Amino acid sequence: MTHKSGLMVGARTFPGTSYYGHIVSAQLEQTRILLEDVGRGPKEVVVDLGFRGADRDNPKVEIIHRGKYKSLTKQQGRLLK
Numbered sequence: 001m002t003h004k005s006g007l008m009v010g011a012r013t014f015p016g017t018s019y020y021g022h023i024v025s026a027q028l029e030q031t032r033i034l035l036e037d038v039g040r041g042p043k044e045v046v047v048d049l050g051f052r053g054a055d056r057d058n059p060k061v062e063i064i065h066r067g068k069y070k071s072l073t074k075q076q077g078r079l080l081k
Helices: 020-034 066-071 074-080
Strands: 044-046 062-064
Touching: 044 074, 062 074
Parallel strands: 044 062
Antiparallel strands: none
16 A cells, blocks of 8 residues: 555555455555554555445545546545546
């Protein structure tokens, strides 16, 4: 995952085929741990369409993907591009 400034915050590998919602949850957990000292956590995650439905498993974080394009703010649309 990258921080809003574009810096890499963390990366994990997931062997086999996993449900994308679980991958996002695990990555968010790692990102929260890495940002603990800063006192911040992730608020938005930009993903591809394969992650549709991951919102249910991660209600505290806004999942941004192309399928939501019409409801995104201009800034979120730019992040997506």
